[in-house]
């Protein structure tokens with residue numbers, strides 16, 4: 001559970017707004033189109049404490065509520081979604097430690113996560129499986145005081161620039177049910193843990209997505225999160241609720257940015273003697289886009305409030321993620337139509353929104369899976 005503080009929230013949001021206006025906005029176009037990692041922006045975010053935004057103050061974090069965190073992520077995504085991705089995967093790793101680790105592990109890692117000295121993300125997906133995580137093949141075998149890890153992870157955000165990852169492995173590949181053989185480690189880069197390639201993408205530029213290879217990588221046994229084997233999948237699934245709230249907030253940001261660009265452009269662009277915002281066909285689009293954006297924001301806020309109260313909120317987080325990311329995709333498409341030929345041009349931001357939005361319907365559990373999760377919870381909570 002975390003507590004919300006309106007005064008603290010306003011101070012932080014003002015600071016984030018100033019940072020985005022002065023230090024991010026002027027550089028987005030260049031960094032995005034040349035696919036450059038935003039090193040200076042990341043350094044600034046370290047000094048602002050954003051890498052520790054959800055980490056408890058006793059470990060050097062800001063201890064913000066999830067509600068405030070979602071607002072920060074929305075604001076960042078309005079300007080450039082890739083920056084939100086750099087924080088998000090790191091926060092999921094940090095929260096897996098804060099929730100599940102031993103006291104010694106928390107002391108050893110959380111203060112370094114909070115400053116951004118250790119930065120990274122979560123390494124779950126493999127070349128052969130993403131949705132079906134229980135099918136992973138990366139194995140950690142106990143040898144004396146260490147485990148020896150072999151396997152490959154795919155699509156890992158912050159994989160090149162980051163130095164520490166929550167690594168999901170099988171400690172018992174024969175276990176049935178399969179999740180009982182799965183464990184989560186805090187894995188720092190070192191001998192045997194290498195980046196094999198950078199993955200090129202449609203959008204979501206700037207942030208690095210990588211394939212990671214573990215070749216007889218030795219990790220001390222005291223890096224097993226919680227000190228117990230067999231609980232890794234559960235730790236990750238609990239963390240995904242937060243991840244989904246984050247992705248929902250990114251969706252709200254993209255949907256809002258597409259709307260803002262469209263409201264602006266439709267008043268400037270004239271056809272048949274009047275601004276296009278005076279044509280009913282455009283008005284209907286703007287009306288739908290604005291309604292979708294607000295509904296997405298409210299669903300995201302509801303899920304974040306529920307998470308802050310410590311409630312089980314997989315249904316609420318799933319609904320927010322599903323609706324907000326579909327809203328982002330629809331608004332990005334509509335923004336492109338409203339911009340006509342210029343929507344297809346690199347001169348305007350809408351083509352970036354159009355390339356960034358599809359990722360959101362895939363990451364943190366595809367939207368197909370969100371519908372299934374929502375439906376299962378619906379039945380669970382309403383047993384006949």
Ligand SMILES: Cc1cc2nc3c(=O)[nH]c(=O)nc-3n(C[C@H](O)[C@H](O)[C@H](O)COP(=O)(O)OP(=O)(O)OC[C@H]3O[C@@H](n4cnc5c(N)ncnc54)[C@H](O)[C@@H]3O)c2cc1C
Nearest residue numbers: 122123124125129130131132155156157363364366368369
């Ligand atoms: C840019 C980017 C960044 C990423 N960052 C990370 C990261 O940091 N860490 C990480 O671990 N992973 C990361 N991922 C991976 C991402 O989480 C997976 O791509 C996602 O979980 C989907 O897995 P998959 O790609 O293997 O698709 P698959 O699991 O192969 O799914 C393919 C299709 O089948 C559908 N499907 C699968 N099973 C079912 C079912 N039971 N019922 C109905 N439909 C089903 C899916 O919805 C989807 O439409 C990232 C991916 C991208 C593109």
